[in-house]
Amino acid sequence: MNANPFPGLDREKLFAARLHAVRVRPYLATALFALHPVESRRVPTMAVDAYWRCYVSPAFVARTPVEDLAAVWVHEVSHLLRDHHGRSSRIARQEGLTGPGDRLRMNIAADCEINDDVFGDGLVRPKGAVQPGPLGLQPGKLMEDYLRLFRIGPLAPELAWLDCGSGADGREREWDLGPEGAHGLSTQERDAVRFRVARGINGRPGDTPKGWRRWAEEVFHPPQPWRELLGAAVRAAASGSGGGQDYSYGRPARRSPGVPGVVLPSLRRRPPRVAVVIDTSGSVSDTELGSALLEVTAISRAVGGRRDLVTVVPCDAAARIAHPLCKAEGVPLVGGGGTDLRAGFARALRAGPRPDVVVVLTDGHTPWPDGRPPCRTVVGLFARSATGSWSEDDPHHVPDSPPAWARVVTIGSTPATR
Template sequence: MSADTLAAPGLDREKLFAARLHAVRVRPYLATALFALHVVESRRVRTMGVDRWWRCYASPEFVAATSVEELAGVWVHEVSHLLRDHHGRSDRVARERGLTGASERLRMNIAADFEINDDIYGEGLVRPEGALLPSDLRLPTDGLMEDYLRQFQLGPWLPDTAAWLDCGSGADGLDREWELGPGGADGLSEQERDAVRFRVAQGITGRPGGVPAGWQRWAEEAFHPPQPWRQLLGAAVRSAAAAAGAGDDHSYGRPSRRSVSLPGIVLPSLRRRPPRVSVVIDTSLSVSDAELGSALLEVTAISRAVGGRRELVNVVPCDAAARVVHPLCRAEGIPLVGGGGTDLRTGFATALRSRPRPDVVVVLTDGQTPWPSSRPPCRTVVGLFPRTGGPVDEDDPEYVPDSPPDWAHVVEIG
């Protein structure tokens, strides 16, 4: 062992654990997750970082130089990456958008930081020095990682904050050399990670009004995982596209293969545009508030299925008459006005009149409605809320609703 190694101070675990306890006091709903992290001393990480197996790597020098209050903020920041599955979401975004290389993963780490940092600090939790906020780049608050990723590129501001831009594979899905990997000791299994997330979601939903909106939204989705709209919309993309191999959106993110025949010239490739989706939501009296809440969760899932591009999604609340078409900004901000009878034919008509015309119409309903007599000029997906007591109508006890037509792809919403 060298003299330098003997002289180097070890990790001050007492200070680090005191900071974790402070984090638990000010954010008690995160306690299960904070105590689930296994600490690993590392001189190769500049601050603190996490891997996807819930190990937390801490630099002894960083811990020694940082106050307990700031370290508490770092604890919450790092565990937030894991709870919000930023590593899994980054992997999906990379596949869907063709993003490759360490620089793109760095952008994902920064975008994930923006999602976390805009609502976790304050109220007893100190913002660590150098932690980035969306406002630092004049970006809106309350966004998701997938949204922020489209809104900035790496720039000259990067060197000043470089120490805070490596949170490990738990933040962007890219394995680091200093991580122990899947075969290392003290990692959590997939089942254990899911159990931690569920316990934290329980703690959040049990504290109404005392949790930031971003965490409330996350907890609702953790309790009510959306239906597999991704697979359904994937089929819709294939059917809506004009022809195999065709595209309508030029991108230099993945150069055309024809560039090799033209030395010195980079040609853009053609990439398919995700489908435009209109979501018709049944707001009639027979649909409960809980089901309307589930419908908004499905809208969020749909927006993610089209790559997080909210401009491609709009929502039409409908009972006996269709309401205003709402562009998707935030799902929870859409007013689901209604309460009368049901006639989703008007919802279909309104959705198809919107410009540009949708490629896919998704209908979320209990099924107690008449349906259009002819197939719409686009793919249709129907999400049905289950009815265990049999269909009823307040005015006609003998009423039996028509089944969704054969041209609709029907999925039951559990």
């Protein structure tokens, strides 16, 4: 009698693999047990959606050793913990990346972020797992960094099978049960899982790889409502008329067929350049300077993670050196005297190439430029109570409001914008 060509899912083997993953990566236990497995014969291997369902191919489980399955469990849950579906969707909207090839490239970039340090110490590397090295990329970077550093090109046939699901690249699959399907986690439940995993990692950081420690440190900062407002203000300024656009022959204009024999360039949006001017005067506290560095990281994400397009200018009464952003914690915030951010505007606008957006993080105790700068401006104001507002010379001084041509976001209190 022939064996059943369509065997059911071997759940005992699948759960044994998950238990092995928990043993070797105990800090991921909450997340691994939060994943709900769903049998699916349309999935090539294992894949996840944004609602923490894990779609599993019975044939893949049958042919894969338990140790390899454990590694796949860890890999798939990593996509969800690191919000690769949300990050990919934001990049797709900003860059117009809608095709299946674009989404495959996002999946590969997300895999590189996970796989550069996830294996070893009891967790085997499954066959075919994508890593940065063979693609000519350096380890230790984020998905956004990898995405802009490589093209699939001749690797397409070799990697076309790879599909970690909508939980990795944000594009819905035919097998997805969607937000109304059974066994999905709510937004609050997903956030709770991430917080518990981050708390476990921060409690014993020496036992976890560098990539996970970096993730946990960022997640552990409580969500700040003004941060979303600041990011939205930067994105809105960057996408305004004339911001971040240039002509390119990489894709011909749609009107080219109307001019036979002539290839017309199309107007393409490029990632915006952002200059961040940070008020380092004596009226700004150390806590506020620390918050400013967190805002710099949020600003980098708001423009697609392109840290090479963000510069930081510390400024009190005089502007300092414009620092390219490698990592926010490496930017020296030197100052402590009086305040005149007009010097910071001048320094930022002298940088080459000129920024598309200037972001100013300040307590507002400063003179402002007389005229509108030749680019969009966003001002992040550190929140102050009426009794806590002061200047270096007059404790009762009430500063002038930022000019009308600037978009203003209040940082550190109930959100307020204009």
